[in-house]
Amino acid sequence: MEDSKGALRLRAWVGDVRALPKGEQPTKIAQRLVHPGTVPLAGKGVLTATPIGPLMQAGEGVQGLTLLQFVQADRSQDVDHNERNAMIGALLTVAADRRCQLLPEGVVGIEGGNHSLFIPVNLQTDDTLIAPMPKWRRVNKEFVEITSRLLTMDEEDAEAIMAAIHMHYSSALLFARDITGAYALAVGGIEALAARFGTTATDWDLWDKSNKWEKFFRKVDLTEEQAAAFRVQLLDDQHIRLTERFTSYFCENIPQEFWSESASTYVWNFDYGTGDSTEGKWYDKGPRSSQFAEDPTALRKAVRAAYKRRSEFVHAGERSAGFTEEMFGVGPGNIRNSLSYAQLRAALRRLIQTELAERGDPAFPDVDRFFAENVRKTP
Structure with missing residues (x-):
């Protein structure tokens, strides 16, 4: 059953647990919970909390790590564990008035041992974002050119491009925690560019509902003058205009060869003995999208x-781009006529690069003055 908001999932979980025969040993699911505070949680109830320890992560403030356990009536039915975790995390955040996140991890038991490994899974929705950094010389060169172009172009153009750059950044920060929110932010970044650089005119023949309306015009025997008036009024609808502006801007500015480019993927190695990631390698996945x-x-x-x-x-609040759908063939990128998060974010970055390349001066003014070794140190 489709459940894009989580309410049906909540009802099903509670109903299935209540329907368990008394005395039957239920299946317990364990997920790690990150929450504020130096002391991890401990206690029993509908959710059982077992302390693990403090969690030190740069830039995240004081955090605790707790093992959260709860009953699942039929684990075989619990395919989309990512959305289940999002549901419980959302409920806990409201209940506690604190940021509570069930980590997007898969739990793997170690054969012959009495412990489990928690393996991050969401990261694979865009493995380019988690690949090793490029050489610093290349990164610094790109940074200087982008900054210079923004400083030397029209101010309103710079504001639109900077808005898209910020939304790309926010999307990249969020994708491992909430792929649906990250997807929406990537779309928002493209929309910011389309609002400034796209065309507001809408081509009737390119609108996906035009054929349906043309059949209606013929069915009710409208004259060409009457049909033309209808077309103008239909295309004047704000939502249609925004959708078509977004669509036209995207398709006109992403070249066809973008989809033929090789989409390399970086796969980290994993030490199952220690639970640590180690250096991996790049693999060629073939074209970004043969269909497109x-x-x-x-x-x-x-x-x-x-x-x-x-x-x-x-x-x-429709959550139609969850992790399971994204990765395992029933959602964005895995069905025809659908963009995955990785494809969408890559397109946003390419559009940002395209708009930058057409504006401003790539030569940063007085660039030598910004080198750290030339800056006088504050006493």
Whole structure:
């Protein structure tokens, strides 16, 4: 049953647990919970909390790590554990008035041992973001050029591009915690660029509902003058104009060869003895999308669907881009006419680069004055 907001999942969980025969040993699920405070939680109830210890993470403040256990009536039915964790984390955050997150991890038992490994899983939705850093010389060169162009272009252009850069950043920070929110932010970044650099005109023939309306016009025997008046009024609808502006801007500014480019993936090695990640290697996954490289119509449908997905989340709380759907074949990127998070974010970055390349001067003024070794140290 489709449950994009979580209410049905909550009812099903509680109902299934209550229906368990008395005396039957239920299945218990364990997930790690991160929360504020130096002292981890401890206690029993509907949720059982077992302290693990303090968690020190740069920039995150004082945190504790707790093992949270709860009953699941039928674990085989609990496929989308990421959305289940999001549901419980959301409820705990409201209940405690504190930031509580069930970590997006898979739990693996060690054969012959009495402990488990907790392996992060959401990171694979965009493995480029978690690959080792490029050489610093390249990063610094790109930073200087981007900054210089922003400083030397039209101020309103710079504001739009900077807005997209910030949304790209926020999306990258969020993707490992909440892929649905990260997806919406990536769409928002493209929308910020489309609002400034896209066209407001809407082509009737490119609108995905135009054929449906043309059939209606013929069915009710409208004259061409009457049909033309209807077309103008329909395309004047604000939501349609925003959707089509977004779609046209995306499709007109992302070249077809973008989808033919090789999409390399970095896979970290994992030491199952220690639970630590070790250096891995790059693998060639083939073209970013053979479908979109060959079928522009399919791409337009996918871009419209991405905009719709963002609107449903922002305006109605619809969570239609969960981790399981993203990774295992029933959601964005894994069905036809659909953009994955990795594809969408890569497109946003390419659009930012495209708008930057058309504006401003890449030569940073007085760049030598900014080198750390030239800066007088404060006593």
